Amino acid sequence: MGLPLTPFSLLAVTFVLGIGIDSAVFLNAGSWSMSAILVAWLTTLLGTATLLLANHPVVWSLGVSLSIGMTAAFVAALLVTPALSRPAASPAPPA
Numbered sequence: 001m002g003l004p005l006t007p008f009s010l011l012a013v014t015f016v017l018g019i020g021i022d023s024a025v026f027l028n029a030g031s032w033s034m035s036a037i038l039v040a041w042l043t044t045l046l047g048t049a050t051l052l053l054a055n056h057p058v059v060w061s062l063g064v065s066l067s068i069g070m071t072a073a074f075v076a077a078l079l080v081t082p083a084l085s086r087p088a089a090s091p092a093p094p095a
Contacts (some may be wrong), residue, residue, distance in 0.1 A: 008058055012065040019044060020073030024081040041074045 023037055048070060051063025 004061070006058060006061065008062045009065045012062055012069060016066065016069035016073050019070065020077055023074065023077040027077055027081050028085045037077075041070065045070050045074075 023041070026037060027034075045067060048063055048066035051059055051066065054060050054063065
């Protein structure tokens with residue numbers, strides 16, 4: 001994408017990983033409803049997307065990193081977590 005790797009973007013990676021893991025755990029545990037996770041993702045995305053309005057290049061690139069990362073983490077939590085938490089098929093008994 002042409003964005004420089006800064007300490008702030010590395011900090012954004014840890015933030016996105018933490019939020020993504022939390023979402024995956026809550027989806028897998030079934031303790032939260034899908035609407036609660038969707039609202040949490042939307043409010044976080046809106047908060048990080050406001051950084052895109054900044055004139056400072058470092059703050060703007062942080063907004064880009066967080067917005068893309070939060071979207072990817074949400075999609076991964078929705079698609080990857082159910083696939084990984086599904087029990088493995090047992091082998092067929094010998095004939």
